[in-house]
Amino acid sequence: MIRKMEWLTVLESHNGHRWGWIECACGEAPQPVWCTPRNPGNHAKRIFRWVDEHAECAKNEETS
Numbered sequence: 001m002i003r004k005m006e007w008l009t010v011l012e013s014h015n016g017h018r019w020g021w022i023e024c025a026c027g028e029a030p031q032p033v034w035c036t037p038r039n040p041g042n043h044a045k046r047i048f049r050w051v052d053e054h055a056e057c058a059k060n061e062e063t064s
Helices: 040-053 055-063
Strands: 008-015 018-024 031-034
Touching: 018 040, 031 040, 040 055
Parallel strands: none
Antiparallel strands: 008 018, 018 031
């Protein structure tokens, strides 16, 4: 599944097993992205859930 989201920023910042972060334009806490998650499927679902939760931020950014 490919999703294009212009309100998100992906930052590569290696630190241990963390590959980087996904940040939202709203400025809330970023979502970590792990290189070697224990359960890759659940990690992907968590990222998609976080992105879906921040979809409202995109609407707010477009109207401002």
